[in-house]
Amino acid sequence: MNNPWTTQSSRLVYETPWLRVIEDQVVRPDGADGIYSYIETRVAVAAVALTPANEVYLVGQYRYPTQHYSWELVEGGAEPDEAPLTCIQRELREEAGLRARKWSPLGNEIHFSNCISAERGYIFLAEELEETQSAPDATEVLEVRVVPLDDALEMVYQGEIQDAFSIIGLLRAQRHIIERTVG
C-alpha cells in the first residue's frame, strides 16, 4: 500500500483561480523515468437541501466544459482557506436563497477523477431551511426547482442527472433518510 512512485521534481505549468496543472518528473513503479501530470482545483462541496416533506432543491445550469444543461445539487468550490461547511453555507444562500439551521455530513470524502485530478468533494445534508436573499455569481445563470426526493432519485436512475457529485449526494441522502426512519 506504499506509494510506488518517486517524485523527483514538480512544476506548476498552468494556473487560473480555479485550476492548477502540475507536472511532476517521476520514477514510475517499474523503475523507469516518466512524467505525471495532474490537476489541482478547489475543494468541491455539495448540499442536499431537504424540506420536512422530503423535497430537495435542484439547480439547473449550462455547464461550459461538457456543453450541456445540467440539473444538480447546490454545489460550489471552496475559496482557499475556506472550510467546506462555510463554503456550502455561502453557496446555498447565493444559489438557492436559503439558510439551513441543521447541517450533517453525508458520508466520506469523494475523489472524482483520481487518475488525473486531486479534486476532493464533501457532501452535506441541509435541513430546517429558511429563505434569505439569493445573490448568484455574475458568471452563473441558474434555475432552482424544489422536487420530491423520489423524483430527483428517478432523475438519477433515468440518467437525467449525470453529475457524479449529485448522483452520489442524492443516493446518500436516500440511505440516510431510510436509516434514520427505520431507526
Next chain:
Amino acid sequence: MNNPWTTQSSRLVYETPWLRVIEDQVVRPDGADGIYSYIETRVAVAAVALTPANEVYLVGQYRYPTQHYSWELVEGGAEPDEAPLTCIQRELREEAGLRARKWSPLGNEIHFSNCISAERGYIFLAEELEETQSAPDATEVLEVRVVPLDDALEMVYQGEIQDAFSIIGLLRAQRHIIERTVG
C-alpha cells in the same frame, strides 16, 4: 436551456497523452469578457465484473494525484477512437485477467467534474467471466480482490471506496440486480 456563454477563441495551453488543458476567451452570461479554462481527457470506462455468486472484482492501487491507496472497479481510459466497450474489455483483461461473455451498459453517461472538466464516463456490467492472461501496464502496480457485492457496497457506505466512478458503478449494479431479480 441555451448556452449563455459565447466562445470567442480557444487555445490549447497544455497537452499530454492523457490531459489537455483548453483556455477559451469567452463572453460570460452577464455580457462581460472572461476566460474559461477546462480540461479534456480520455473517455473513462468502468466494469462491474460480477460472478454468478454476486461477487465483484475490485482493483487496489496507489493513486498519485490524491496520494492514497484506492480500491476501485476495473477502470480505464479509452484510446483515441477506441469505443468504450472495447476499452473496458481490454482493461478487464489487462487488470484482472478476465474475459466476459456478457456485457450490459449500467446507466447513462456520467460527468465527473463538469465545472472544470469535459470528462465523460461509462459503466458496464461484465458477466459470464472466464480467466485469461493479465498484462498490467508498466505504470500500474495492482492488487485484485474478489469480494461479495454486499461487502463492496459496505465499503461504499463506510467511505472506504472513495472513487466516484466506483461508488456509482457499485450502486447501479446493486439496483440492476434487484430489478432483474424482482422481475
